[in-house]
Amino acid sequence: xxxxxxxxxxxxxxxxxxxxxxxxxxxxxxxxxxxxxxxxxxxxxxxxxxxxxxxxxxxxxxxxxxxxxxxxxxxxxxxxxxxxxxxxxxxxxxxxxxxxxxxxxxxxxxxxxxxxxxxxxxxxxxxxxxxxxxxxxxxxxxxxxxxxxxxxxxxxxxxxxxxxxxxxxxxxxxxxxxxxxxxxxxxxxxxxxxxxxxxxxxxxxxxxxxxxxxxxxxxxxxxxxxxxxxxxxxxxxxxxxxxxxxxxxxxxxxxxxxxxxxxxxxxxxxxxxxxxxxxxxxxxxxxxxxxxxxxxxxxxxxxxxxxxxxxxxxxxxxxxxxxxxxxxxxxxxxxxxxxxxxxxxxxxxxxxxxxxxxxxxxxxxxxxxxxxxxxxxxxxxxxxxxxxxxxxxxxxxxxxxxxxxxxxxxxxxxxxxxxxxxxxxxxxxxxxxxxxxxxxxxxxxxxxxxxxxxxxxxxxxxxxxxxxxxxxxxxxxxxxxxxxxxxxxxxxxxxxxxxxxxxxxxxxxxxxxxxxxxxxxxxxxxxxxxxxxxxxxxxxxxxxxxxxxxxxxxxxxxxxxxxxxxxxxxxxxxxxxxxxxxxxxxxxxxxxxxxxxxxxxxxxxxxxxxxxxxxxxxxxxxxxxxxxxxxxxxxxxxxxxxxxxxxxxxxxxxxxxxxxxxxxxxxxxxxxxxxxxx
Ligand code: T1G
Numbered sequence: 047x048x049x050x051x052x053x054x055x056x057x058x059x060x061x062x063x064x065x066x067x068x069x070x071x072x073x074x075x076x077x078x079x080x081x082x083x084x085x086x087x088x089x090x091x092x093x094x095x096x097x098x099x100x101x102x103x104x105x106x107x108x109x110x111x112x113x114x115x116x117x118x119x120x121x122x123x124x125x126x127x128x129x130x131x132x133x134x135x136x137x138x139x140x141x142x143x144x145x146x147x148x149x150x151x152x153x154x155x156x157x158x159x160x161x162x163x164x165x166x167x168x169x170x171x172x173x174x175x176x177x178x179x180x181x182x183x184x185x186x187x188x189x190x191x192x193x194x195x196x197x198x199x200x201x202x203x204x205x206x207x208x209x210x211x212x213x214x215x216x217x218x219x220x221x222x223x224x225x226x227x228x229x230x231x232x233x234x235x236x237x238x239x240x241x242x243x244x245x246x247x248x249x250x251x252x253x254x255x256x257x258x259x260x261x262x263x264x265x266x267x268x269x270x271x272x273x274x275x276x277x278x279x280x281x282x283x284x285x286x287x288x289x290x291x292x293x294x295x296x297x298x299x300x301x302x303x304x305x306x307x308x309x310x311x312x313x314x315x316x317x318x319x320x321x322x323x324x325x326x327x328x329x330x331x332x333x334x335x336x337x338x339x340x341x342x343x344x345x346x347x348x349x350x351x352x353x354x355x356x357x358x359x360x361x362x363x364x365x366x367x368x369x370x371x372x373x374x375x376x377x378x379x380x381x382x383x384x385x386x387x388x389x390x391x392x393x394x395x396x397x398x399x400x401x402x403x404x405x406x407x408x409x410x411x412x413x414x415x416x417x418x419x420x421x422x423x424x425x426x427x428x429x430x431x432x433x434x435x436x437x438x439x440x441x442x443x444x445x446x447x448x449x450x451x452x453x454x455x456x457x458x459x460x461x462x463x464x465x466x467x468x469x470x471x472x473x474x475x476x477x478x479x480x481x482x483x484x485x486x487x488x489x490x491x492x493x494x495x496x497x498x499x500x501x502x503x504x505x506x507x508x509x510x511x512x513x514x515x516x517x518x519x520x521x522x523x524x525x526x527x528x529x530x531x532x533x534x535x536x537x538x539x540x541x542x543x544x545x546x547x548x549x550x551x552x553x554x555x556x557x558x559x560x561x562x563x564x565x566x567x568x569x570x571x572x573x574x575x576x577x578x579x580x581x582x583x584x585x586x587x588x589x590x591x592x593x594x595x596x597x598x599x600x601x602x603x604x605x606x607x608x609x610x611x612x613x614x615x616x617x618x619x620x621x622x623x624x625x626x627x628x629x630x631x632x633x634x635x636x637x638x639x640x641x642x643x644x645x646x647x648x649x650x651x652x653x654x655x656x657x658x659x660x661x662x663x664x665x666x667x668x669x670x671x672x673x674x675x676x677x678x679x680x681x682x683x684x685x686x687x688x689x690x691x692x693x694x695x696x697x698x699x700x701x702x703x704x705x706x707x708x709x710x711x712x713x714x715x716x717x718x719x720x721x722x723x724x
Pocket of ligand 1: 068069071110112146147149151174177178180320
């Protein structure tokens with residue numbers, strides 16, 4: 047097996063090159079090759095400097111995640127990097143693509159670092175439930191300071207080459223072309239000078255002089271870090287870089303890293319890493335299925351969803367023609383889009399020029415005829431089958447042959463919608479989640495007759511507009527809403543049986559969801575869809591509306607709210623519910639949080655099992671991808687199906703049976719087979 051590492055001599059410079067597609071992951075052969083390369087450089091007096099670079103699309107993108115959890119095979123990355131840094135001959139990292147995780151640590155162990163303008167650098171280990179494990183938490187703060195290191199290590203987002211230079215992580219940003227040549231010249235210019243080593247840096251003294259930065263960082267990012275173990279460990283490691291010797295700091299990092307690697311959160315987040323990528327693959331569609339061109343998109347409906355959907359394409363530089371029935375609705379819709387963009391610009395997440403660029407390729411219209419040359423039209427009108435079929439019949443008449451006709455419906459039957467057209471093969475569901483310009487998830491609903499190229503094009507387009515797509519079959523609620531339904535039913539049932547509605551919300555909050563169903567109701571507005579007849583009170587919601595409890599906007603809903611919108615449980619609401627229970631003849635009792643959690647989450651797992659049994663999802667991990675990205679299922683548990691496998695399907699079944707809830711045969715079968723859903 048040829049090594050993925052080779053060396054080339056350029057006069058007195060030895061260039062160590064990795065060619066390990068797809069992302070030059072630092073697998074065992076690469077690590078061994080790196081060590082050999084350094085040994086070669088150190089043992090040859092004619093070599094006076096070294097360049098480390100990669101072929102292919104990127105500099106090392108990190109340790110090889112597929113090796114995690116397996117018995118380690120040497121040389122370890124920390125050892126390889128220590129040998130690299132110990133060299134007295136200058137070593138230069140030549141960076142392109144994404145130098146991430148262990149890749150960034152390779153760069154840190156080099157004495158100098160150059161990158162092309164399009165390169166990105168980062169330590170995203172926390173996104174895998176880890177922290178850097180090859181001294182990155184110790185070298186980086188010594189090179190750039192604790193304050194600049196904290197977000198890189200504890201949040202894990204990559205930074206641009208320019209930003210990396212600004213903080214001192216890069217020595218220079220060079221031209222896009224001939225990176226190798228520029229790195230060789232740079233290396234030559236350093237021959238004979240003492241080599242700078244990050245591990246000997248003193249920039250981390252900023253954390254010693256101002257120790258408050260760590261708690262300030264923790265407070266500022268509390269919401270983002272809630273429930274995750276790794277970010278806190280990352281902060282501890284960076285803090286240690288200012289308090290301990292380098293050697294002791296590395297020991298501290300190793301201790302924190304090992305605890306995370308063997309913990310449940312990292313296992314769950316590594317599962318998710320591959321789950322997100324697997325969701326892109328459609329098992330029965332050949333990888334070389336042709337992708338249809340999508341150069342112009344039409345949107346029918348400029349309401350909240352239509353406008354949000356349109357923004358995804360505009361932001362990706364794809365022109366959009368948006369259609370409404372009336373001018374005022376059209377103006378309102380495009381006005382909201384502009385406002386959303388301007389708010390994003392105010393938060394510094396885009397420039398006003400980019401706002402104008404996006405709005406500049408938007409064409410509002412009242413005329414279906416203007417959709418004729420669209421390659422894809424997405425309908426986002428009222429959730430009513432007749433209305434949708436009318437729209438699709440019209441689109442079928444007007445839009446050019448070969449165009450994709452998609453519905454944004456959240457639960458209606460795509461196959462039935464397709465019958466309104468002569469082109470069922472070109473009909474698909476593209477279910478965006480509100481707010482559509484923010485939420486990452488896209489459920490791609492495959493109709494009975496949806497063509498492979500239409501499906502493959504939709505998946506590729508999802509990635510282009512920054513969405514995470516999962517394919518669903520046609521069933522009520524597809525994957526996400528279909529599993530939300532039993533949870534919602536149990537939540538409503540539980541409060542009728544005496545569970546405190548705030549306990550229901552708190553159980554989901556404590557589990558890691560952003561909020562529970564009753565808080566959500568207050569946020570969205572209890573009065574949505576209310577008939578406004580105070581005499582007609584047949585549900586708890588109607589009783590709340592009759593009592594003027596419309597939700598947060600009214601200062602009271604299920605909860606009472608103070609001026610900062612902090613929620614307090616209401617005795618009036620508790621009584622309203624109790625009265626309903628009495629009317630319904632439901633006996634109320636104390637209900638524990640354990641029972642609440644089991645009755646909210648286990649039926650979701652059972653529904654997920656049925657979705658798999660019916661082939662409505664390709665794989666269990668797709669269901670995890672849907673719930674993590676569409677509904678806030680906590681990433682650090684891996685998603686409903688991974689989590690159920692970890693706690694044991696027998697436990698889930700016993701819980702369902704204890705509460706008299708249905709158990710699907712498929713779930714039983716999986717439990718008996720003993721291998722969970724994975
Ligand atoms: N290990 C193994 N495989 C990887 C990989 C990795 N680090 N990164 C990507 N792949 C595979 C991926 O599964 C897919 O495979 C293919 O490469 C293309 O990836 C010691 C412990 C680099 C930005 O977290 O962020 O270093 O599906 O589809 O969209 O301290 O991949 O084709 O079979 O994502 O162009 C830290 C993870 C590891 C970076 C490219 N590094 N990767 O994105 O392609 S921990 C990371 C990414 C670590 C050290 C610690 C992205 C990318 P397949 P892709 P992409």
